Amino acid sequence: MIRGIYTAVSGLITQEAKQDVISNNLANANTVGYKKDNLMTKKFDDVLIQNYDKIVNGENFRNVIGSLSMGSKIDGTYVNFNQGVIEATDKDTDFAIRGNGFFTVARDNGLEVQNYYTRNGHFHINNDGYLVNDMGDMVLARKINSGAVEPINAVVNGRLTKIKCGENGDISLDNVPTYQIQIMDFEDYSSLKKMEDNLYRGESPIEVTNAKIDQGSLERSNVDVMSEMADMMMTMRTFESSQKVVQSLDETLGKTVNEVGRV
Numbered sequence: 001m002i003r004g005i006y007t008a009v010s011g012l013i014t015q016e017a018k019q020d021v022i023s024n025n026l027a028n029a030n031t032v033g034y035k036k037d038n039l040m041t042k043k044f045d046d047v048l049i050q051n052y053d054k055i056v057n058g059e060n061f062r063n064v065i066g067s068l069s070m071g072s073k074i075d076g077t078y079v080n081f082n083q084g085v086i087e088a089t090d091k092d093t094d095f096a097i098r099g100n101g102f103f104t105v106a107r108d109n110g111l112e113v114q115n116y117y118t119r120n121g122h123f124h125i126n127n128d129g130y131l132v133n134d135m136g137d138m139v140l141a142r143k144i145n146s147g148a149v150e151p152i153n154a155v156v157n158g159r160l161t162k163i164k165c166g167e168n169g170d171i172s173l174d175n176v177p178t179y180q181i182q183i184m185d186f187e188d189y190s191s192l193k194k195m196e197d198n199l200y201r202g203e204s205p206i207e208v209t210n211a212k213i214d215q216g217s218l219e220r221s222n223v224d225v226m227s228e229m230a231d232m233m234m235t236m237r238t239f240e241s242s243q244k245v246v247q248s249l250d251e252t253l254g255k256t257v258n259e260v261g262r263v
Contacts, residue, residue, distance in 0.1 A: 005249050010071030011242040014041050015235050017074050022232045025223045033084070033119030034198060034221040036228075040075040081189055084119075084222040086214060092163055093131065095121035096219040098212035101183040102200065105137035106151065115140070116199040117184055117192075119219055129155035131163065135197050141171060141179035152179050165215040183211040 018039045028034040046067040054063040086096045095103070102117035116137065123139055126132045131139040131152040138151035154163055156173050164172045171179040184205040186192060192202040 002253075005246055005253075007069065007071035008242045008245040008249065010044070010073060012239060012246065014039075014072045014074055015239040015242065018235050019232065019239070021077060022228050022235065025228050026225065026232075029221050029223045029225050029228075031120075031198060031221050032122045032218050034223065035079050035081050035084075035119065036221070036223045037077045037079055037194075039077050041072045042075045043069060043072050078190070079192065079194065080222060082222050084220045086217050086219050088217050090216045092216065093123045093125060094216055094218050095123065095165065095181070096214040096217040097121070097183060098214060101185045101208045101211045104140040104182045104184050104205075105133055105199070106140055107135070107137045107199075116195060116201060117205065118199050120198045122218055125154055125160065125163075129153050129160055133197075137199075139181070141181045143179060144170070144177055149182060152181070163215075165213055167212055167214075169211055169213045181213065183208040183213075 018041075021037050021039045025036045028036075046069055048067055049065040051063050051065065052060040054061045081100075083099070086098065097103070097119065102119060103121055105116050105118060106113050107116055118133070120133065123131050123133055126136065131154065133139065140149055141152045142149050152163070152171060154161055154173060161173045164175070165181065166172070169181040169183060170177050171181055173179075185208045186202045186205060188203075191204070192200045195201055
């Protein structure tokens, strides 16, 4: 009976974690470039149930009753990197990637500058003329004439110019090709870790030279709200079922302790 309570409680813990993941997905349904999370679960190793109650010729023999499931446990979360819907905004500083790849942004943490990766192409020009994201991180590109990777500066001859980006990622300032926006990809997406502000960190990034970029567009979240709502309802029902099992076992255990054997 105690074992049954542990098994049911493991289900409660799993469903609670799943509910948290679904809630986070729904909260980010309108976040540009957001990729939804999915919770992975697996069962604990089954336990072999046996006894030695079987007696043959006065000797006890092992009697295998069968295996008993010990419930489920959390195996981690994985990110669904499927392409979100690309929606036109007609804003020059909005960009969307068609296919694989991530924009590269540089963040000054005070002690060092670190590179992060994102699908969120909602950028703007800051007061110094640099293309940045909503958090002020600078968008990186490769300078066409030198090959150096540096932030995109839209100031030419002391004045701010419009940014024009071709499908191949080439950025022209005053109709002069100046940068190629840096798009990075990863062979193993499992190495990517979600950070704050819709950013990722990953190992061994590879520069993509044939990426398809849409200027004046944004990639929407790939969260399917209706599907997430259905999963939430199912998770709630499963949680309630496990809760009732725990309550029933607890009441039975209480009767066993307090009433069985009473004169």
